[in-house]
Amino acid sequence: MKNHVATAVFLACLWIFSGMAPAAAEPIKIGAFFDLTGPSSAIGTPTKLVAEMVVKKINDEGGINGRPLQLVVADDEGDPTKAALIAKKFTESDKVAAIIGPTRTDTGMAAKPIVEQMKVPDFMTVGGDVVIAGGKFGPFHWTFKSPQRTTIAVKKIYEYLKRKGLQKIAIITAADGFGKDGKAALENLAPEYGVSIISAESFQPTDSDMTTQLINIKSAAPDAVVCWTIGKAGAIVAKNVRQLDIQASLFQCHGLPDPNYIALAGKASEGNIMPSTKLMVASQLPDSDPQKKVILEFIHLYQDVFHYDRQFPINTHSGYAWDAIYMVANAMKKAGIQNEKLRDAIENTKGYVGVSGIYTLTPEDHNGLGTDSMVLVQIRDGQWKLLQ
Amino acid sequence: MPIFLKLFQFLISGLTTGSTYALIAIGFSIIHNATGIVNFAQGEFVMLGGMFMITFFTVLKIPMASAFCLTVISVAIVGLILEKGPLEQARSKEILNLVMITVAASIVIKGLTMILWGKNSMTIPAISGESPLLIWKAAIMPQSLWIFGVTLGAVAMLNVFFRCTRTGKAIRAVSANRRYAVLAGIPVNRMLAFSFCLSAALGAVAGILLTPMTTISYDAGVMLGLKGFSAAILGGYGSMTGAVIGGILLGVMESLGAGFISSEYKDVLAFMILLMVLFIKPSGLLGAGMLKRV
Numbered sequence: 001m002k003n004h005v006a007t008a009v010f011l012a013c014l015w016i017f018s019g020m021a022p023a024a025a026e027p028i029k030i031g032a033f034f035d036l037t038g039p040s041s042a043i044g045t046p047t048k049l050v051a052e053m054v055v056k057k058i059n060d061e062g063g064i065n066g067r068p069l070q071l072v073v074a075d076d077e078g079d080p081t082k083a084a085l086i087a088k089k090f091t092e093s094d095k096v097a098a099i100i101g102p103t104r105t106d107t108g109m110a111a112k113p114i115v116e117q118m119k120v121p122d123f124m125t126v127g128g129d130v131v132i133a134g135g136k137f138g139p140f141h142w143t144f145k146s147p148q149r150t151t152i153a154v155k156k157i158y159e160y161l162k163r164k165g166l167q168k169i170a171i172i173t174a175a176d177g178f179g180k181d182g183k184a185a186l187e188n189l190a191p192e193y194g195v196s197i198i199s200a201e202s203f204q205p206t207d208s209d210m211t212t213q214l215i216n217i218k219s220a221a222p223d224a225v226v227c228w229t230i231g232k233a234g235a236i237v238a239k240n241v242r243q244l245d246i247q248a249s250l251f252q253c254h255g256l257p258d259p260n261y262i263a264l265a266g267k268a269s270e271g272n273i274m275p276s277t278k279l280m281v282a283s284q285l286p287d288s289d290p291q292k293k294v295i296l297e298f299i300h301l302y303q304d305v306f307h308y309d310r311q312f313p314i315n316t317h318s319g320y321a322w323d324a325i326y327m328v329a330n331a332m333k334k335a336g337i338q339n340e341k342l343r344d345a346i347e348n349t350k351g352y353v354g355v356s357g358i359y360t361l362t363p364e365d366h367n368g369l370g371t372d373s374m375v376l377v378q379i380r381d382g383q384w385k386l387l388q
Numbered sequence: 389m390p391i392f393l394k395l396f397q398f399l400i401s402g403l404t405t406g407s408t409y410a411l412i413a414i415g416f417s418i419i420h421n422a423t424g425i426v427n428f429a430q431g432e433f434v435m436l437g438g439m440f441m442i443t444f445f446t447v448l449k450i451p452m453a454s455a456f457c458l459t460v461i462s463v464a465i466v467g468l469i470l471e472k473g474p475l476e477q478a479r480s481k482e483i484l485n486l487v488m489i490t491v492a493a494s495i496v497i498k499g500l501t502m503i504l505w506g507k508n509s510m511t512i513p514a515i516s517g518e519s520p521l522l523i524w525k526a527a528i529m530p531q532s533l534w535i536f537g538v539t540l541g542a543v544a545m546l547n548v549f550f551r552c553t554r555t556g557k558a559i560r561a562v563s564a565n566r567r568y569a570v571l572a573g574i575p576v577n578r579m580l581a582f583s584f585c586l587s588a589a590l591g592a593v594a595g596i597l598l599t600p601m602t603t604i605s606y607d608a609g610v611m612l613g614l615k616g617f618s619a620a621i622l623g624g625y626g627s628m629t630g631a632v633i634g635g636i637l638l639g640v641m642e643s644l645g646a647g648f649i650s651s652e653y654k655d656v657l658a659f660m661i662l663l664m665v666l667f668i669k670p671s672g673l674l675g676a677g678m679l680k681r682v
Contacts, residue, residue, distance in 0.1 A: 042508045209401065209602065212654075215401070243527055244397075264511050311506060
């Protein structure tokens with residue numbers, strides 16, 4: 001008899017709770033995949049941490065019209081095949097409302113056909129432009145990216161070269177998707193700024209010595225050297241440039257402003273110039289800069305509340321996941337999570353003031369940032385200095 | 389820049405990378421000489437050398453010389469653990485099984501390093517500063533001279549060790565025939581453990597010397613191991629002098645290929661030469677020709 005009562009009570013509870021569950025705000029799932037291991041893990045891991053930070057912030061502030069966000073995190077290991085599999089899993093079995101990531105241009109290109117086919121908006125944090133280039137690279141109806149376009153970084157460098165009257169440049173680029181993307185942009189934009197590329201070399205991102213390529217560059221005697229790669233290879237190029245006593249100034253791409261770059265390249269980093277998000281020189285920005293408030297809030301949360309800087313000091317990439325998730329969340333607040341409506345709302349983002357720039361998206365421009373979102377920084381005495 | 393100066397600079401650059409390949413290749417040869425197996429964890433020993441040095445020198449601020457010794461000892465202990473643990477305990481002493489164990493060990497070491505040291509690339513300052521020396525107008529880093537010197541010194545000492553000392557001869561005997569070595573009263577297990585320590589220590593030295601030039605991260609071991617392995621094959625697997633010649637040849641080929649043909653295809657060129665050598669002389673340049681067809 002007792003047992004029957006217990007069972008009845010249990011069943012009653014089950015019934016009550018199961019009836020109550022939907023009322024207690026079902027979370028909205030967002031798929032998030034980054035390089036948590038593999039060659040870009042030093043970029044992918046902090047991106048994931050920032051994503052968790054933003055989601056917590058949004059949920060603490062009431063979520064999306066009362067419903068909390070829930071991140072479904074996965075590791076693509078920097079492998080395009082794995083990235084494609086994860087994109088499939090997110091869209092087919094997890095049924096996420098939107099996706100953030102991946103980290104690398106190559107993995108982004110692998111995931112793109114799947115999100116396009118499954119019609120799920122994907123805000124990528126990849127460096128290369130090809131994911132939103134259209135044309136022979138396929139449609140980008142559902143694909144967005146938060147980091148600046150390669151062309152913006154190239155324009156930033158070329159504007160400076162033009163101002164300083166430096167015309168002959170040598171380029172040294174990585175032989176991966178990101179490096180090739182940079183090389184194409186450097187070559188295409190050169191005539192517009194009156195720059196001529198007199199020597200073009202490349203290297204594998206895993207190479208440990210680039211002196212051979214730089215000897216060729218040295219004998220071409222350029223006015224400036226532009227290197228396009230992310231990770232430790234950039235620091236090795238800087239060291240080799242110094243080792244061969246190349247006097248031309250070294251420009252790095254917008255992927256390298258990172259305290260770890262100075263740690264790896266040491267004295268060889270002195271004087272290097274690179275385009276960067278304003279995040280690297282937040283305290284040197286004028287108070288009139290509309291982004292300053294957001295950037296300082298981001299730095300406060302990152303360093304003082306979550307203490308991520310103990311393991312991953314803030315670098316130029318840190319804000320991209322913040323901006324991607326915020327733009328998706330803002331669109332959800334406005335238009336709900338039905339995929340077509342959500343996509344249209346993301347595409348209609350106008351004047352969102354983020355950590356990495358002020359975003360205004362259009363159907364043709366799924367990035368939404370202009371050259372005003374970047375600054376040139378120079379390393380002086382081991383510190384990042386805003387270059388006027 | 390005149391062409392001969394360019395060539396000279398390419399050669400210096402090739403010799404520097406080549407001698408690091410050589411130093412790693414020697415480690416492969418030592419273990420091969422004792423056990424007949426290929427130790428795929430050799431690249432991880434090199435990576436661990438860099439990592440321990442960073443911990444002792446940069447984090448714990450121990451003076452460079454003592455940090456160097458501590459690092460070599462620590463990595464030698466890792467080598468000892470690998471030999472005394474999984475390799476000695478393995479039920480089957482089939483060469484293929486033992487080789488697979490070293491592959492597994494390399495994955496485990498890589499994973500643990502990622503957890504313990506993190507995912508960022510790291511570096512340490514060079515032994516004698518970072519300003520290049522100019523030899524005949526070509527720039528050379530003092531660190532490169534250290535690498536040349538240590539490689540040549542190591543190969544000379546190892547040649548004497550394996551040919552002239554009792555322990556060295558005993559290790560070679562173990563490799564030639566383990567059963568007869570036991571019958572001759574050689575403490576086989578101790579010899580195997582010793583050879584793993586030696587090879588791990590040498591890997592650590594390579595890692596310490598390499599790190600200031602190339603930086604080190606948890607996943608650097610695979611590529612280093614691959615290049616070292618190719619160098620060892622090119623020179624003749626198991627031969628100390630062959631390892632050095634193979635390493636330097638591979639480095640110089642890469643450098644000349646990148647410099648004069650195309651930087652995009654430098655690895656292709658280097659490995660094509662490796663393949664050609666193996667087609668013509670399968671035992672490598674200085675190989676003993678002990679290969680048997682089965």
